[in-house]
Amino acid sequence: xxxxxxxxxxxxxxxxxxxxxxxxxxxxxxxxxxxxxxxxxxxxxxxxxxxxxxxxxxxxxxxxxxxxxxxxxxxxxxxxxxxxxxxxxxxxxxxxxxxxxxxxxxxx
Numbered sequence: 001x002x003x004x005x006x007x008x009x010x011x012x013x014x015x016x017x018x019x020x021x022x023x024x025x026x027x028x029x030x031x032x033x034x035x036x037x038x039x040x041x042x043x044x045x046x047x048x049x050x051x052x053x054x055x056x057x058x059x060x061x062x063x064x065x066x067x068x069x070x071x072x073x074x075x076x077x078x079x080x081x082x083x084x085x086x087x088x089x090x091x092x093x094x095x096x097x098x099x100x101x102x103x104x105x106x107x108x
Contacts, residue, residue: 004030007057011066018069020057021049029057031073035104042089048102050082070104077102 004021007029011018015036022029029052037044052060056076063069078101086094 004032008061010060010063010069016066018066018073020052020060029054031056031060031076033073033104039089041091043087044089045087047085048082048104049085050077050102051080052076074102 004023006019007022008020009017010020015038017032017034019032020029021032031048031050031052033048035046050073059072059076060069063072081097081099082102083097084095088094
């Protein structure tokens, strides 16, 4: 898992969180979102890491609701590639860079 220091915790729940992280070496900022859904097959976890600019950081921090945050970050994600790490319980995990529309998974 990425060991990037947290710069801001925007939302933090047991099965959903959104954070801004920053690389201590190059100063690149990342928006990270985590979702988890528990079912009979185990924990279905997804981590998304989107590189962001300082202007993106300001816009993201102004979001006061989960829906506003998802709308904002979805617009940003359309502009660049981002990393998706999906761990679907008993199935094989998937890790890939993508530029497709951002999908925030269902969470408890």
